[in-house]
Amino acid sequence: MAIFADMIQTVAIAGAGTMGSGIALSAALAGYQVILLDTWEGALDKACSSIQQNLRTMVQKGKLAEDELPTVWERIQTSADPEACVADLIIEAIVEKLEAKTALLLRLAAVNTPHCIIASNTSSLSITDIQTNLPQPHRVAGLHYFNPAHIMKLVEVIRGKHTHEDTIQQLVHFSKQLGKTPVVCTDAPGFIVNRVARHFYLESMKAVENGTATVEQIDAIMEATGFKMGPFKLMDMIGMDINLAVSQSLYEAFGHEERFRPSDLQVQKVQQGALGKKTGKGFYQYD
Numbered sequence: 416m417a418i419f420a421d422m423i424q425t426v427a428i429a430g431a432g433t434m435g436s437g438i439a440l441s442a443a444l445a446g447y448q449v450i451l452l453d454t455w456e457g458a459l460d461k462a463c464s465s466i467q468q469n470l471r472t473m474v475q476k477g478k479l480a481e482d483e484l485p486t487v488w489e490r491i492q493t494s495a496d497p498e499a500c501v502a503d504l505i506i507e508a509i510v511e512k513l514e515a516k517t518a519l520l521l522r523l524a525a526v527n528t529p530h531c532i533i534a535s536n537t538s539s540l541s542i543t544d545i546q547t548n549l550p551q552p553h554r555v556a557g558l559h560y561f562n563p564a565h566i567m568k569l570v571e572v573i574r575g576k577h578t579h580e581d582t583i584q585q586l587v588h589f590s591k592q593l594g595k596t597p598v599v600c601t602d603a604p605g606f607i608v609n610r611v612a613r614h615f616y617l618e619s620m621k622a623v624e625n626g627t628a629t630v631e632q633i634d635a636i637m638e639a640t641g642f643k644m645g646p647f648k649l650m651d652m653i654g655m656d657i658n659l660a661v662s663q664s665l666y667e668a669f670g671h672e673e674r675f676r677p678s679d680l681q682v683q684k685v686q687q688g689a690l691g692k693k694t695g696k697g698f699y700q701y702d
C-alpha cells in the first residue's frame with residue numbers, strides 16, 4: 416500500500432453543492448490540497464460558508480484543534496474555471512445527468528495528464544457509460560460518498576467495465592487516508608446502497624400518497640425502530656431533484672419494474688422547486 420502514498424496529492428472536486436463541499440472538507444482534513452470547482456459563483460460562496468461552519472462545529476465538538484482550522488481551510492482553493500483544475504485525482508459531483516458529466520469530464524481530462532484518476536460521485540449512472548466517452552477509461556471509476564460526506568464513513572468504489580485494478584486500489588487507499596470505509600462494488604444500477612434503500616424512500620412516499628400514514632408519522636416510526644433519520648428527513652437532506660433522478664435512473668435500468676416507479680409526490684416536489692434543505696423547503700420547512 417505504501418507505493419500509493421504519494422501518488423495523490425492534489426484533488427479537484429467538480430461541483431460545490433451538497434456533496435462536493437463535504438467531499439472537499441473531507442479531503443482537506445486528511446491533508447490533501449483541494450481545488451473546488453463550480454461554474455456557478457453562488458455555489459462556491461455557499462460551499463465556503465458551509466465548510467467554515469462545519470470546521471467551527473468540529474472545533475466546538477473537540478474533533479479538530481482550534482489552531483488546525485486555518486491550516487485545513489487554506490488547503491481548499493476555489494475556481495469557476497475547469498481549465499484551472501489540474502490535479503492527481505478528480506472527483507466529479509455535479510448534476511446527475513450523463514451528458515453534463517461527460518461534457519465536463521472531457522474538458523477536465525484535456526487539461527490533466529493521462530495518470531490523473533477520474534472518479535464520479537454519481538448515485539445511479541453507469542460508470543461504464545461515463546468512462547466509455549473519456550480518453551483514459553481505465554483511469555475512471557465511481558467513488559460514491561454518502562451525505563454528509565465529511566461525516567459518513569461508507570464509500571462505494573465502483574469498478575466500471577474498463578476500470579484498471581490499479582485505479583481501484585488507489586481509490587481504496589485514498590478513501591482509507593480520509594478515514595473512510597471503502598467497499599468495492601460492481602457497476603450495477605444503484606450500486607448497493609441506492610438499490611436497497613430505494614424502497615425505503617419509494618414505499619414511504621407511496622404510503623403517504625394512498626393515505627396510510629403522514630410524513631411525520633412515518634419519520635417518527637422509522638426513527639423509533641432505530642434508523643437515525645426517517646425517510647422524509649433524509650430525502651430533504653439528499654435533495655429531492657437528486658433523489659428523483661436516482662429513482663428515474665433505477666426505473667429505467669430495471670425495465671420499468673413497478674417496484675422502482677418514481678412516486679408522484681417526489682415529481683410534484685421537484686416541479687414546485689421544494690428540493691429540501693438546499694431550497695429551504697421540502698417535506699419540511701427550514702429557516
Ligand SMILES: NC(=O)c1ccc[n+]([C@@H]2O[C@H](COP(=O)([O-])OP(=O)(O)OC[C@H]3O[C@@H](n4cnc5c(N)ncnc54)[C@H](O)[C@@H]3O)[C@@H](O)[C@H]2O)c1
Nearest residue numbers: 430431432433434453454455458508509511537538562653
Ligand atoms: N445529495 C446526496 O445525498 C448525494 C449522495 C451521494 C451522491 N450524490 C451525487 O452527487 C452528485 C451531486 O449531487 P449534489 O446533491 O451535491 O447536487 P447539488 O445540486 O447540491 O450540487 C451540484 C453542483 O454542481 C454544479 N454544477 C452543475 N453543472 C456543473 C458543471 N458543468 N461544472 C461545474 N459545476 C457544475 C452546480 O452549480 C451545483 O452547485 C450527483 O451525481 C448525485 O447523484 C448525491
